[in-house]
Amino acid sequence: MEGPAENGITTLSQRSQKIPIDLDYVYNYSSWPAIQNEYHETENPKGIINFGTAVSGLMDNVWLERLNAIPVYEPNYKHFRYYQFWGSDIFRQKLARFMTHFFKPKSPIKFENDTNEPFDLKLESIESVALEQKRLGKNVRALILNNPSNPLGMVWKKELIEGIMKFCQREKIHLIADEMYCMSVFDKSAEFQSTLQIRTDELMDAKLLHDLCLTSFRTGVIHTENKELQLKLMSGSQFQAVPLPVMDMLENIVTDVEWFDKVFVPKNHERLRSCYNKASSFMDALGIATTKTKAGVFFLADFRPYLEPPTRDNCKAFIKTLYKNGVYITPGWEMRAEPGWFRIVFTPYFGKALDEGLMRLRTALHEWQDVSQKVSLNNVSN
Numbered sequence: 001m002e003g004p005a006e007n008g009i010t011t012l013s014q015r016s017q018k019i020p021i022d023l024d025y026v027y028n029y030s031s032w033p034a035i036q037n038e039y040h041e042t043e044n045p046k047g048i049i050n051f052g053t054a055v056s057g058l059m060d061n062v063w064l065e066r067l068n069a070i071p072v073y074e075p076n077y078k079h080f081r082y083y084q085f086w087g088s089d090i091f092r093q094k095l096a097r098f099m100t101h102f103f104k105p106k107s108p109i110k111f112e113n114d115t116n117e118p119f120d121l122k123l124e125s126i127e128s129v130a131l132e133q134k135r136l137g138k139n140v141r142a143l144i145l146n147n148p149s150n151p152l153g154m155v156w157k158k159e160l161i162e163g164i165m166k167f168c169q170r171e172k173i174h175l176i177a178d179e180m181y182c183m184s185v186f187d188k189s190a191e192f193q194s195t196l197q198i199r200t201d202e203l204m205d206a207k208l209l210h211d212l213c214l215t216s217f218r219t220g221v222i223h224t225e226n227k228e229l230q231l232k233l234m235s236g237s238q239f240q241a242v243p244l245p246v247m248d249m250l251e252n253i254v255t256d257v258e259w260f261d262k263v264f265v266p267k268n269h270e271r272l273r274s275c276y277n278k279a280s281s282f283m284d285a286l287g288i289a290t291t292k293t294k295a296g297v298f299f300l301a302d303f304r305p306y307l308e309p310p311t312r313d314n315c316k317a318f319i320k321t322l323y324k325n326g327v328y329i330t331p332g333w334e335m336r337a338e339p340g341w342f343r344i345v346f347t348p349y350f351g352k353a354l355d356e357g358l359m360r361l362r363t364a365l366h367e368w369q370d371v372s373q374k375v376s377l378n379n380v381s382n
Contacts, residue, residue: 029319034328041353048323049349049357052330054150056184056213056297056347058271062264063213070252078244085241086234091251095221098254102183105196121149121156123163130171142174148181148192151300151335151343153293155185158193165198183211183265186272187294196223213268217246272297272347275354279346282358286365290344297347300332303340306369310340318368325364327357 010017026032031052039047087095099105130140145164147156168175177195185192219242222233242250276293283290283301293299304310307318315331322328332341349357 028323029316029331031328031330033323039326039349039353039357041356046326049327049353049360051344051346051348051357051361052328053348054297054345055215058275058347058350059213059264059268060350062267066253066259066263067249070249073245073248075245083241083244085237087242088244088247088251091247094251094255098257099196099221099223101257102260103179103194103196105194121154121160123160123167126164127167130167130173140171140173142176143168144176144178145195146178146180147195148179148185148295150181150296151298151330151337152291153181153296153299154291155187155190155192155294158191158198161193161195162198165195181211181296184268184272184297185295186269186276190294192295212264217250218242219246219250271350275346275350278354279344279358282362283344286362298343298345300335300337300341301329301344303342303365304338306365306372307340308372310338312339315339321368321371322361322364325360325367327360327364329361 031050034048034050034052037047038044039049126143130143133140143164145156145161147161148154149156165175167173175195179194182192182194224230276299280290280293280299287305289302291300303318307314312333315333319328319331330343330345331339332343333339335343337343346354
């Protein structure tokens, strides 16, 4: 379905007209219904438990205590004026210290720079895809490295990261490192390796507040030593600037590195491990295989044995059954996975709500099995 046009004339560009609009999918199969009718243990117990959207509610009580401890906000005339859209100098300076502490780069970050499984990532695969595109006459300009990965929650090894960086350097490909969940590596056997620990002349996109369980603050950081790119980003920063009052609050937060070391990080990792173990064990008991997560807030679950055949239509019908039972998980095709795989976020709730969501998921699966068996019997009878 394309955008409406009167008398065959549209105000949209040709590129915009090529973007499909599937409102049926948005309203019935995406996370939208879950967001519109969000579950709450007391205020909306019949709402949808959303295991689809990648958010974490594990640290809500910790953050409420910490944010309420911030001195009373005192606005002044500067908060009513335009400001340095790419971030105030003092905020960027404190943010650089924060990133230096947690990313452990080879050299300190300067705030001026702001002017084994089928799912294993293999260097040969990356090289093969890039070179094949080049053979077809397409120019590969950039590679986005997601570490820890979404939706697998896997942490890539140093040797792989170094190999990718050397390949990008050799082929003159821009490397964009997305290390959003670097502070959510809860598996003690996993060792996170930031690209900043290897070299610092590439681009890094740190979606800072997502990993800190403060998704609605909508603040991200781009770190690069590419001066030309810095100027380009600065020139367009007015279109995506973080509000000054938000920067003031975040400045207070990132300054307190000791609180992160002693309170936030250990408690967050403890709760991540607890929720992951509970959710993954629950799926194991249902006979559903999952990817083994070491970081982040999600894993992929293989529902294909229950969706024979695992077609897109069957997956959509299963989503309707999930919604009917008050729970939602993300279909794998939204992460370019095969139909039948679903991403499950195990962190939106802590305690009873997580248990309730898993119970609803099991009920939905059993209902789906019952309906599928009846359909099969009818087909045999006919």
